[in-house]
Amino acid sequence: MKTKRINQKEREKAFTSQRKPDVIEKQKLNVRYHIEDFNVNDRPRRFLEAFAAILRHSNYRMALDHFIRMSAKCSRCATTCQVYQATGDLKDIPCYRSELLLSVYRRHFTLGGMLKGRLLGGGYLTDEKIQEMAESFWNCTACRRCTLECPSGIDHALITHLGRYILSELGITPRALVVSTREQLEGATGNTSAIPVPALVDTLEFLSDDMLEEKGVEIKFPMDVEGAEYVFFPAVSDFLMEAETLMGIAAVFTATGDSWTTGTGYYDGINYGLFYSDRILERVVKKIDSETRRLKGKKVLIGECGHASRSAKYFLPTYCGGKDAFPVINIMEYTYDVLMAGRLKLDPNVITEKVAYHDPCNIARQRWIIEKPREILKSFCKNYVEMTPNRENNICCGGGGGTVSIDEIRPFRTTIGGKLKADQIRRSGCKILVAPCANCKKQLRELVEDQKIDCEVVGLHDLIYKAIIFDDSLKVDKKAEVETSKEDK
Amino acid sequence: MDALLDFARGPLFRFSFIIMILGLARILFLDLYNAWKAYRKAGDKTMPWKLIIIRSLEWLVPIKRIGHNRPVYSVFSVIFHIGLILVPIFLLAHVQLWKSGLGISWPTLSYKVAYWLTISTIVAAVALIIGRIFNRSSSFLSRKQDFLWPILLLIPFVTGFICAHTGVSPGNYRLFMLIHVFAGDLIFILIPFTKIAHCVLMPLSQFICTLAWKFPPETDDAVCTTLKKKGAPV
Numbered sequence: 147m148k149t150k151r152i153n154q155k156e157r158e159k160a161f162t163s164q165r166k167p168d169v170i171e172k173q174k175l176n177v178r179y180h181i182e183d184f185n186v187n188d189r190p191r192r193f194l195e196a197f198a199a200i201l202r203h204s205n206y207r208m209a210l211d212h213f214i215r216m217s218a219k220c221s222r223c224a225t226t227c228q229v230y231q232a233t234g235d236l237k238d239i240p241c242y243r244s245e246l247l248l249s250v251y252r253r254h255f256t257l258g259g260m261l262k263g264r265l266l267g268g269g270y271l272t273d274e275k276i277q278e279m280a281e282s283f284w285n286c287t288a289c290r291r292c293t294l295e296c297p298s299g300i301d302h303a304l305i306t307h308l309g310r311y312i313l314s315e316l317g318i319t320p321r322a323l324v325v326s327t328r329e330q331l332e333g334a335t336g337n338t339s340a341i342p343v344p345a346l347v348d349t350l351e352f353l354s355d356d357m358l359e360e361k362g363v364e365i366k367f368p369m370d371v372e373g374a375e376y377v378f379f380p381a382v383s384d385f386l387m388e389a390e391t392l393m394g395i396a397a398v399f400t401a402t403g404d405s406w407t408t409g410t411g412y413y414d415g416i417n418y419g420l421f422y423s424d425r426i427l428e429r430v431v432k433k434i435d436s437e438t439r440r441l442k443g444k445k446v447l448i449g450e451c452g453h454a455s456r457s458a459k460y461f462l463p464t465y466c467g468g469k470d471a472f473p474v475i476n477i478m479e480y481t482y483d484v485l486m487a488g489r490l491k492l493d494p495n496v497i498t499e500k501v502a503y504h505d506p507c508n509i510a511r512q513r514w515i516i517e518k519p520r521e522i523l524k525s526f527c528k529n530y531v532e533m534t535p536n537r538e539n540n541i542c543c544g545g546g547g548g549t550v551s552i553d554e555i556r557p558f559r560t561t562i563g564g565k566l567k568a569d570q571i572r573r574s575g576c577k578i579l580v581a582p583c584a585n586c587k588k589q590l591r592e593l594v595e596d597q598k599i600d601c602e603v604v605g606l607h608d609l610i611y612k613a614i615i616f617d618d619s620l621k622v623d624k625k626a627e628v629e630t631s632k633e634d635k
Numbered sequence: 636m637d638a639l640l641d642f643a644r645g646p647l648f649r650f651s652f653i654i655m656i657l658g659l660a661r662i663l664f665l666d667l668y669n670a671w672k673a674y675r676k677a678g679d680k681t682m683p684w685k686l687i688i689i690r691s692l693e694w695l696v697p698i699k700r701i702g703h704n705r706p707v708y709s710v711f712s713v714i715f716h717i718g719l720i721l722v723p724i725f726l727l728a729h730v731q732l733w734k735s736g737l738g739i740s741w742p743t744l745s746y747k748v749a750y751w752l753t754i755s756t757i758v759a760a761v762a763l764i765i766g767r768i769f770n771r772s773s774s775f776l777s778r779k780q781d782f783l784w785p786i787l788l789l790i791p792f793v794t795g796f797i798c799a800h801t802g803v804s805p806g807n808y809r810l811f812m813l814i815h816v817f818a819g820d821l822i823f824i825l826i827p828f829t830k831i832a833h834c835v836l837m838p839l840s841q842f843i844c845t846l847a848w849k850f851p852p853e854t855d856d857a858v859c860t861t862l863k864k865k866g867a868p869v
Contacts (some may be wrong), residue, residue: 199861203854205676208669209847215662215832216840219781220712224772225704236775245776295704297694298833299840304847315862328869425855426869463679465852471679513686 151234160561184317196315216298223292232565240292240302288547289507337414371407379415380449381584394607412437415454421548435466452506452583482518491615492526502576505540506583545589560596643816651823658827678852718756790818
């Protein structure tokens with residue numbers, strides 16, 4: 147698939163920076179995202195110290211050793227990277243980006259590199275190189291598509307992940323992510339959107355009232371129910387922005403009658419640690435574990451969110467007890483199971499527009515959840531179409547790896563990061579694009595707006611909410627009739 | 636010249652071949668040892684073995700991958716690798732050398748197959764070099780060794796072909812054979828220290844890449860302690 151590269155005008159738009167020259171001067175770092183002030187002195191030494199500390203306490207050395215021996219520079223990754231395909235800038239090739247960090251590793255942490263450095267001189271880590279990494283690692287959306295195409299199996303996203311982790315120890319991390327994480331781990335509300343419990347309870351009661359009016363069924367969001375089967379952690383931003391997704395999920399549980407709950411101690415699935423720091427990743431995952439424990443829940447249920455699902459599914463066992471950790475499922479898996487078991491009925495006549503499904507990278511790339519949402523959609527959407535490439539080979543929305551939360555780089559995301567996706571959406575001709583991921587939804591909405599595509603971006607459960615058919619016994623007026631007839635008797 | 640040829644075919648060959656074997660054994664051992672250490676430290680020890688095996692096989696026998704991405708490059712790359720692996724190991728003349736030296740032998744390629752495989756390898760190598768020079772992204776990424784390797788690998792194939800399939804005069808035959816053997820010896824010595832190490836590491840790639848995401852537990856505390864950041868705000 148040949149992509150038309152962006153033109154000069156688009157390039158200028160994409161690379162506009164909102165950062166003031168005096169801030170750039172003060173922070174001695176020219177990147178497009180905002181950063182909180184940090185110690186700018188002696189960065190190379192501190193970078194290497196952080197790198198050494200991380201290597202000592204992690205498993206990265208194994209991968210880095212393997213990658214530096216294997217890398218054949220075949221440039222197959224270049225053809226899959228949506229950022230490089232849009233910009234055509236050679237520095238955006240995943241293999242080049244990885245080499246930025248691999249060369250530091252080779253020079254400073256391998257015997258051969260150190261000897262060569264001593265004998266021939268040069269090759270030291272410099273401020274300029276740190277500047278290049280700070281820019282390059284946040285141009286990547288960590289979608290891992292390039293990894294599938296690398297014959298040497300080099301996981302460029304892992305290297306980006308490690309690079310961002312080291313940079314974060316220096317204080318070089320987008321402010322948007324740090325501020326949210328600080329609120330989540332140290333703030334009064336304990337979640338990234340800073341939603342206090344009373345506001346949460348109010349919102350959910352309001353949604354329940356709405357649903358009662360619309361569907362005639364009492365649909366509740368159970369709070370703090372001890373011993374529930376599923377403890378629910380959506381991306382907390384859903385409470386503010388994705389009411390329909392939450393309503394769909396609550397509706398499914400009302401229809402099936404299974405026990406689920408949201409804990410008021412902690413109700414955020416978002417984990418920016420996956421994007422910039424293993425230390426944060428660990429702390430956030432542990433909050434999910436302790437809340438599930440507090441509620442004596444049996445399973446962790448993650449809402450429609452790719453990175454929240456991946457960070458819980460793959461890292462809850464890592465940080466919270468291995469095999470004994472709580473099982474993690476994504477809401478789409480649950481809905482698929484109850485639909486197949488005949489416990490959920492959906493009206494096939496409600497959604498008539500052309501519907502396409504967008505695979506969130508964090509869910510599909512490892513072949514985790516691919517067919518289930520498709521089966522659900524095909525069961526009630528008459529006009530379902532596929533975008534190609536799809537499934538594990540899907541194209542990233544362009545806002546992955548935490549970049550969607552960085553508002554100041556929106557022009558970059560919608561002009562460059564999401565260019566291939568925009569072309570793909572246009573080609574499919576879909577009017578409804580289903581993206582079961584909070585990150586993808588925000589990015590895709592901005593993308594269709596900026597690229598002027600006539601398409602509505604929704605979550606999977608938004609559609610389910612529209613099409614769900616409740617048993618008469620659940621209808622409030624029928625219930626009342628039954629009760630009155632009982633009284634009469 | 637005969638003495639030199641005997642040296643290259645005798646002691647030098649033995650030396651370089653042993654360097655290659657020991658070097659490859661070393662990096663294979665290190666890779667596996669590192670993987671074992673990482674697996675022991677990992678908090679989550681469940682591995683998607685089926686997916687790892689499928690993906691590894693898909694790359695070892697890359698039929699599905701050819702048309703997927705950079706098809707011309709991929710086709711030449713596959714042809715190149717087939718010849719590169721089969722010809723040196725299964726060529727009748729090479730097997731005869733092993734037989735006369737160590738008394739071991741194995742099945743060999745027929746004259747015709749060896750002939751065409753050699754030609755296809757040479758053509759593919761030239762195509763890969765041209766591709767590397769003229770493909771914008773490849774040439775940008777390439778290091779010196781990426782250009783030199785296909786050239787170095789071409790030398791024994793071209794000289795071997797000249798010796799085996801052309802009516803070259805006995806004097807020139809010896810010269811070409813000398814270049815052939817010296818180039819071969821040099822290749823053996825360089826293999827473990829360059830990217831050609833992928834000849835033994837390749838099957839482990841998907842496994843290593845999956846295992847790399849299995850982090851050890853309690854690293855937050857350990858890294859904080861080492862960097863003296865304990866209790867520091869986010």
